[in-house]
Amino acid sequence: MKNVIVGQSGGPTSVINSSLAGVFEAARERGAEHVYGMRNGIQGFLEGRYVDLMGIFTKAIDIELLKRTPSSYLGSCRYKLPELFADGAKEVYDSIFEKLEELSVGYFFYIGGNDSMDTIGKLSDYGKEIGSKIRFIGVPKTIDNDLTVTDHTPGYGSAAKYIGVVMKEIIRDATVYGVNYVTIVEIMGRNAGWLTAAAALAGIGENEGVDMICLPEITFDVDRFVEKVRRMQEKKKSIVIAVSEGVKLADGRYVCELSDDVHAEDAFGHKSLTGTARYLANVVAERLDTKTRCIELSTLQRCAGHLTSRTDITEAYQVGGAAVKAAFEGHTGEMVALKRISDAPYQCTTELHPISEVANLEKKVPLEWINDDHTQMKKEFINYAYPLIQAELTPMFVGGLPQHINEL
C-alpha cells in the first residue's frame, strides 16, 4: 500500500480544512499507512517541510475541530511551478518526485483554486513524462466560486452565507438615524462576481435587501453609478450597495486604481485590490447631499468559521473523500467537481474532469442572471445560490469562543 500526501494552496476558506478531513479519513479508511501533509503547499514540500497527519489526528474530536477551524491548517502558498520545459524546471520537478518516492507516496492531493489546479496539471504531466505511477488529483476550493466544470466550489457557500448574513445586519444598522446615508460594502472577487452577487441573499425573507449590486462582469462607470445612487436616494434615505473589489472602468483600469493605495502584485501577477468602496464613498459624499460609509469585508468573509454553511462543510468533506476514491481507483490529472442534480430539492453529486478543463480558467457570473439596469441579481442566481447556504454547523463554543484545532 502506497502512502498519501495532501496540501492546501491559495487563499484560505472557512471549509478548506473540511476537505482535508475528507481526504484524511478516506485515505485512512482505504488503508493508507501514512497520510502526509505538506506545510505551505508544494513550496514548503520543496523545502522538505511536511508532517504525518496519522500521528496528529488520533481522536474523533480532532476531525470535528478540524472541520470547524477556518484557514488552511497545513499552511498555504502562492507558488507557481515552472513550465515543464522551462530552464531549471527539470531540477524542481525531479526534486519533488524524488521526495515523493522517498516517502513512498502513491497518491497526491492538492486542495485549491485554479492556480492550484495548475500545479496538479503540471505534476501529473511531468509524472507521465517520467513514467511515475503517482496519482495526482485536485480538490476544488475557493470562496471565489470561479472554477469551471464544477457547479460551485467548496468554500463559496459559507462565504456567500456570511455575506448574506452581514449584509442583513449592515442594512439594519444603516437605517437607524433616518438620514441620507449611503453604505458601500466592498466584497472579494477580482474577476468573477459570485461573492458580490451573494449580497442578494440578504433580500430573502423579512429584509428588503441591498439596493445595488456591482459585479466585475459589468463595466463600471463612476458617473452613472453616482446618478443611480442619487435617484435611489430620492425614494429612500439609507442606500446599501455591494460592490466587487474588482469592478473595472471601460478603459480597463480597476476603480480602486483611481484611489491612492499601494497595489502590489503576487507570484501569479494578481494586483492587490482594495479601496474601491472607499473611493466610491468619497465620490458620493462629494457629489451628493448624503453621509457615506465604506465597509471592506476583507478576510472576514473567507475565515468566518463561526458562521459556515453545513451544506458547504459537508460537500467540502465529500470532495476530499471523492478525490481519494478516484486516485485509489487509478485516476490522475483530474479534479473532483460538484454536479448539481436539481435545485429543489437540492441534490448534488461528484464527478471527475481533466485538469486541463479547469487550470487557469475562470468562470464568471452569467450576464443573463443580472437585471437590465445592472443593479440586482435575477431569480436565477437566487435559485442557484440559495441551496448552498442552507443549514449550519454549530461551532463548539468553549468559554464563549469557538474552539479550533491546535495550530501545527
Added chain:
Amino acid sequence: MKNVIVGQSGGPTSVINSSLAGVFEAARERGAEHVYGMRNGIQGFLEGRYVDLMGIFTKAIDIELLKRTPSSYLGSCRYKLPELFADGAKEVYDSIFEKLEELSVGYFFYIGGNDSMDTIGKLSDYGKEIGSKIRFIGVPKTIDNDLTVTDHTPGYGSAAKYIGVVMKEIIRDATVYGVNYVTIVEIMGRNAGWLTAAAALAGIGENEGVDMICLPEITFDVDRFVEKVRRMQEKKKSIVIAVSEGVKLADGRYVCELSDDVHAEDAFGHKSLTGTARYLANVVAERLDTKTRCIELSTLQRCAGHLTSRTDITEAYQVGGAAVKAAFEGHTGEMVALKRISDAPYQCTTELHPISEVANLEKKVPLEWINDDHTQMKKEFINYAYPLIQAELTPMFVGGLPQHINEL
C-alpha cells in the same frame, strides 16, 4: 394607570432591542395600557413620530425575534437637547411635555449611552421645574462600555465576544503563507479602549492571541510602534495588532488625522475617526520588509446579531425591566446600572444611580490593567471581560439566514 414611552438613541448595538423587549414586557406586566415607542428617539418624537408597541408585539415569537434583531428597532438619533435655560429651550421642552401629556405618559425610558443620559437628565430636571409627575429613567447601552457607575454596559459583552471571535479567525487566516505579514485591525472606541482590549480574549484557549493591543488610553508614537513591530517580527512572521480608532499622538492629534480621509463631525462634536489601521499599515509596509493588511471592523462589530453573548442579551433585557420597576416605584432622573457581585462565579445585579453621575462622563480602561510595555492586557482585564462573553443566544435561522423582526 399612566402609559409608558420608550426610545433608543445613539449608536445601535446587537442587544439594544433586548432592552426594548425588557422595557416592553415589564411595562405590560405592570399593567401599562399603551407602550409607545419614539421613532428616532427624542428627535422623532418632537416631530410627532411614535408608534404603539402594544399593537405590534402581540405574540411571544415577536419578543424572541426582537431580542435577536441587531440595530435599533425604533430607529435612533444623535440629537442633543438644548441647555435648560438657553434661548428657545423652553419651546422645545414644552413641546415635548405637551406631547407626553397628550399621550398620558407617566413613565419615560431612554436606552442609550452617555449622550443619551444627558437627554434623561435634562428632561427630568425640566420636569421638576414645571412640577411634572412623569418619571424619567435611563437604560444603559453602548458597545463602548464607557459609562461610569455601571460595572459594564449592555452591548459591550456581545461586541467583545464578536471581537474575540473574529480576532481568532483573523490570526488563523494571517498565518497561512508563512511569510512576513503584519495585520492591523481597527476597532471602535474613540476615547476608551474597552473594545480594542477585547481583542485580548482571542488569546484564551488554543489560540496564541494578538501580538499587540493599542488603546487610546496610551499616547501613541508611530516610530515606537514600528520599532515594536520590527522586533516582534524577528521572532515571528505573522504579527496581528488590534488598534483603537481613537489612538492619539502626544500633540493631541488622532493618528487617523495623519491620513488623508475626510473627517466630519456629528451633532455632539465627535469627529468621524477612520483610517488609523490603513495609515499604520502603509507606514509599516514602507519601513519594514513585510506585507501588511488593514482590516476595519467598522459597524460589523456593533450589529453582529448572529453572534451575541447570552449573558449580554439577558442583562440587556434585565436592565430594561429594572428601569420599569424603578419608574413605577417613583424613581426619576436615574439610570439603571449593573453591579457585579463576583467574577467567578459571575454574579451581577442592578442598582440605580443619579443621572448626574453618568451623563457626559466617560469611563476609561484602568491603566494598571495594561502591561508595562503597553502591548497587552493584564489578567485583571481578562477576569473582568471573560464572564461577559459567556454563552450564546442561538439565532433563529430560516432558509440559512438569521431571521429578524420585520422593520417598523
